[in-house]
Amino acid sequence: MDASTIASIIISVISVFILSFTIKLAKKFWLRPKKVEKRLREIGFKGNSYRFFYGDAKEMEQMRIRVLSKPIDLSSDDIASRVLPYHHYLAQKYGKQFFIWIGTKPRLTVMDPVLVKEILARPDEFQKPRNDHMAHVMVGGLFTTEGNIWSKHKKIINPTFHMDKIKKMVPLIVKSSLDMMDKWNMLLSASKKSVEIDLWEDIQPLTYDIMCKTLVVGETNEEITRIHELRDQINEQAAKVGKLMFFPGWWNLPTKDLNTLKSVHKQVEGLVKKVVTKRLEEMKRGASSEGDMLGLMLEAYLDKTGGFSLDDVMDECRSFHFAGTEVTARSLIWVLYVLSKYPEWQAKAREEVLQVFGDQNPNAEGLNQLKIVTMILYEVMRLYPPTSMIHRAISKDTKLGDMILPAWVQMTIPITLMNHDPDIWGEDVHEFKPERFEEGVFNSKMQSVYFAFASGPRKCIGQSMAMVTDKFVVATLLQRFSFEISPSYEHAPKHAFLLVPQHGMKLVVRKLI
Template sequence: MKLEFDSQFLISVVFLGFVGLLCYLYTLLVEKPNRLRSKLMKQGINGPPPTLLLGNILELKKAQSATSKSFSETPSSHNCAALLLPLFDQWRDQYGQVFMFSLGPIQILCVNQPDIVREITVCTSLDLGKPAYQLKQLGPLVGKGILTSNGAKWVHQRKIVAPELYMEKVKGMMNIISESAVSVLNLWSNKIEAEGGVADIKIDECLRNFSGNVISRVCFGSNYAKNEEIFLKLNTLQELLSWKNMSRRIPGMSYLPTKTNREIWSLEKDVNEMIVQVVNERKKSAFEKDLLQMVIENVKDDNLSKEDIDSFIVDNCKNIYLAGYETTAVSATWCLMLLASNQDWQDRVRAEVLEICGGRIPDLSMLGKMKQLAMVINEVLRLYPPVTVVSREALKDMKFGNLDIPKGFNIWVMVVSFHTNPDIWGDDAYKFKPERFANGTIGSCKLPHVYMPFGVGPRVCLGQNLAILELKMIIALILSKFTFSLSPHYVHSPTLRLLIEPEHGVNILVKKL
């Protein structure tokens, strides 16, 4: 009798647990998203109808597959928004400047209204924070963050290094940037001589080596071999976590032991352990005045456990990698591609470089005088911005303009769409025209606040100044030594991973001046 009673009790507990789990999943995946959407629908905001559990993921995946197969654009037009994110333009035309869509249960408000974008980008409140879904999905690459005592905000939202101190560090290491650039010049010179005066060079790997060497020495000290191994693993992680792997956005998919997820977990573990090893070696060795030391100094007095301190340092090292390594390499690649296909601008910038430097390696003052080069770089970052989407999450109910955004909703600002909107930039918005920046970013278009290649406001990318200095140095030195044009092997095929990258790389024909 007792055994029968125990069995019935156990069955009841299991049944109630199962019912509770179903209720929880229904609330998380159905009731909460519907409740959030209804609050915006009452304000007249609509969007594509989501399917149960998947939201609009299948539509996005289908559109992405269609564009990757049909793309045949030439370098003369640079409408990356229509190419890489075609559905967003369609949804904007259909539902208005502000619309909503879903990535599974994740509700996203896409804002294309410039006055509201201005309010969002200058908001300093931590209640407009990094999206929780982004931290979960991209956590292996950017870090998952450390919760503060109230469990509501992420520690890594604060700046680990004051921008002015960061720049002082970078200015003091200009020799590292120039030495790394000169190594690229020497490599290209050897290839040109070996190939009889003209070399067909695939520049992507050379530029990654350049930026990797800089970020390794400026940020992480002299252990380049170890840092290079970390960079390679992070680069693989970036590919696995890119937009192309849309299936990971399906609820629960990132937790299943699929082949891709197992590889992601293994790489994340390896990278974290390697960074902690570098940090521990640093603590035992002589003091080095680099950014890693500044990160370590910044948290040593915080009331955090050793595990939290290690996690904080690892997260920020990953973010420095993204800002200073991959961003610089990809932007330099696009810059050389555009100069190779626009000979007049290549000649103009080269003449400026030769006049200012007179054959010398440029210093910080010389780089600051290169107005034509600055115009070109600004235009490159407009057409192929490192930040394609600025994303935030409302951690409490918030109001921007006439929009009441409920807690839990995510906000997207489509940078790549703003950067090439003909209503803002004119009929030549898809063309490479550096002269639009002749008066700086303020005079570049009707609404200059929508130009945000590194983000804007209080959360602007800390690594942007280092990236710009690297870009100016490598482009100036290449122009001073070589002339180049697009190789017949080049295929113009931008693709969206975490950054907009050339899917098949960039080949240019290079010869000495």
């Protein structure tokens, strides 16, 4: 073979390589998005035309920045346009079935409660989005696993959340709340009648303390304290890198913020490992498993027959920080905000608490008598749902209602938007009306529209625990303090994985005589 033949073979190979690479790029960045768009329009979804590479990402980010630049009116509980601004805007423009381009992928927004229920009832087909790196770092564990692994883990963890176990947690919840109040009592020294606090700073350490004491029994040690500090850094970094997420392969971009996020995540994993192995050693030396969540998981690990690895135990422990501590803290913050805003409901709730417990510490026996407090909690989680949206994805063409959705699309269930939709809740949708929940949430009407804890097989495993925690923290606080919104509070609810008050939650606290 002479040199020119070799050269032409090499050129041909390179040309074929370049051509196939170009075709691949064209498919990924143009042909596939346009094909999916056509199918979505055929089945009745509306949305912006696909734009090369970015899709809707730029507009979405610009709108988010604009909306977050100013607070909303204090008198308003209509938060949807601030919390999910782009979804809100497109719903106004296109109606309730629309799609948003996250880079090259369309995300369908489904707001019809019947379809939402169907999606959530079929977790094998409508799964959590794959390769969701952020969900793995922020939560992980049961929250992100699928299929057999999910059912195995759920079976092991489930007993922790039985009502008889949760009721035993009540004294610990009350004790942790009283400990937090010691700080307020110190601030409210004899000379001061009231004090301004930023609830944001006190409530998350409180729920962390509660989750640690109830799910991982034992003394809080250095590692546990450090994990909590690092979680704050993870949240901060995650918010910074969130805007990269539309970029294909974004997780491997060499940015400083991403590297910091990954390194803090590694540190958390290391600390969780220390906590878990310490407890494992104690159990191997004959200590009781205590029947808490960590104990149950380590029993499953030691059993060896179930294939529950030590990595599984650590992943689940890590995930309960986010799922348990952070979500519960967000819910409590908004409950106390709403009680401060509606003093007549604060008074009604306090009256009920005093009727049930008098001046005794709240106890599990009174749990079912807290009717007004329960109604208030459900209504606050309707107006201010801690989890603003839920995502799902399909890997093949899938029937939903009377539509066939094309493979590889993702779906968003925008809980905040649905909870502020007058077609679902009526014309008074933006009003705070706890009486909506007079019959609870387990009646058929509420069950078909109330998704604060999702629904179906993957609904929140911690719902009862969250409700009991919220009820007893609120009861313990209302017995001793009154709350008002501070003049320095700016009403700025913001979606940052969960619903957060953008500028803190400043309340004025007074000691009851």
